[in-house]
Amino acid sequence: MSDTLEHRSAEPAELSADQLLDAYRRMRTIRAFEDRVHEEFATGDIPGFVHLYAGEEASAVGICMHLDDGDTIASTHRGHGHCIAKGVDPKPMMAEIFGRRTGTCHGKGGSMHIADLSKGMLGANGIVGAGAPLACGRALAAKLAGNGEVCVVFFGDGASNQGTTLEALNLASVWQLPVIFVAENNGYAETTASSWSVAADNIADRADGFGMPGVIVDGFDFFAVWEVAREAVTRARRGDGPTLMEVKLTRYYGHFEGDQQTYRGDEVERARRDFDCLKWFRTRVTTNGMLDAAALDTIDAEAAALIDDAVAEARSAPLPGREDLETDVYATY
Template identity: 70%
Template sequence: MTDTLRTPPGPPAAAPDAAELLDAYRTMRTIRVFEERLHDEFATGDIPGFVHLYAGEEASATAVCGLLDDERDVIASTHRGHGHCIAKHVDVKAMMAEIYGRTTGSCHGKGGSMHIADLSRGMLGANGIVGGGPPLICGAALASKVRGDGGVAVAFFGDGGSNQGTTLESLNLATVWNLPAVFVAENNGYAEATAAEWSVGGGSIAARAAAFGMPGLTVDGFDYFAVREAAAEAVTRARNGGGPSLIEVRLTRYFGHFEGDQQTYRAGEVRRARAELDCLLRFRARVTAGRDLTVAQLDAVDAEVARLVDEAVAEAKAAPLPTAADLTTDVYVTY
């Protein structure tokens, strides 16, 4: 079962049409511009806390979340969660305000970069705990299974998170309970500065799937279409009662593990990835060559996204900060 996804019950997901492709490009471009702008804004010292950027990994979140809906399907993210949020349709302006710690943020300025959440969109939250997401989606997947609503739960985690006991226990539990779950390991090559080639036993993260009785597959994370094909099969299987899957998406991050990381452990990798592997450049080349979309359509999206992010930053900076009275709100739930 290693490195192969079995044929899922039910018909496979349809190939993306022009509207879906344009929406996918918009999502990837929004993630890229959002993250690159944060890279610049963080350097000013106006953003509190740590920031971990997702630039370079856009195809993974976009392809997976594009197959999900906001009503039934949920995701759990990582400390590098901005891309997952945007792909799951969390409001960009509310996200920016949250990162700036403002009351207009999606969590009223209390979560910051590593804890953005929006349950109305099925986004259970970014997570400062490495390997914290997989157990959450087991619970969400079990709830969907009990309700019989066809919902799917997806956990994103990194190569570092793949070695956490919480992740391995979740893989086992998902199989034992036959949960509608998809585990997406975004292997960007480094757990902070520790190389995955050294720290991941068994040859690959996907190879571990066989030990838990689920299908696993490794895909090219620079290729939106490759990720979408694998994710479509896994989501369809989960939605139709076929159980969980593990997808290892191999990609790279363009910035450091966190803002301020000098990346002395990398030599020329980012420069090569930006020039030769970039998921946005590859996407543009494929859809324009196939005449699915035009250069003018893509350029219009670029302009639209640039305006949106400019507005998000300006509005976030102008929004009010929480007050002392806000400390005790949203702490307890009253039933």
């Protein structure tokens, strides 16, 4: 067992070219997926709500690059990016969003409930603040099993004010659970600015009250997130307990599709122009010679093709039928 832990603790100091390409592919796939869902939602063919993750890709990918299928994540209502970063197949995800039988959850969950336990994705979650207690439970199981697995919970600035999240921070520290709390602070709880609603000025400041380290990281910068996450994951695997990471970023679309966004100015336009994580990543890896621009272009094209196929397949897939009503549910009627 200790061998496993030591092996798992050996996080690389730098990323290899293959890892960089993998990271870029995951980020680009998320962007292509979300941009396309944005377009498809406007057609009226997608049932329910969708909350898009575009702009925040460096957070999910920078963190999930350190995880394998045994490690788990708990997500939010804005969960598509977390799913893709954790390795969930985008095609059944798209089908799920379209409510089709071929979806990740057979078309019964929709955008806010995509879960794939085979990939360690415990689920997107429509309840704000519900992820942190789930993560503690999963981390307790990992700790008792001694398997070195860790659990990451993503939550937003709104959820950071929920009792569930605060209780989970306390419990994780009391039990020294292998949890990484990732507060993705995009500045708004739905339409309320965090500066109006979060009493601690930085969410990371709350870590001190719970006896764990709290770190702020630039969520537009994949490399910054990756490096901080490496330390947090290593710490959790080593048995040193939880960490609170506050990732500061901007979501490119509204809180939900259809949000008129009258509560914010031109910050998205500026973020897209000046800070965009994909642009920044490309500039850096090509400038310093780590990757070739053509390899990134190829990934762009492949991601676009993958999402085209995902939408085409989703649209042609069957809806769940009457016979599906009593499957995948706890109670039968």
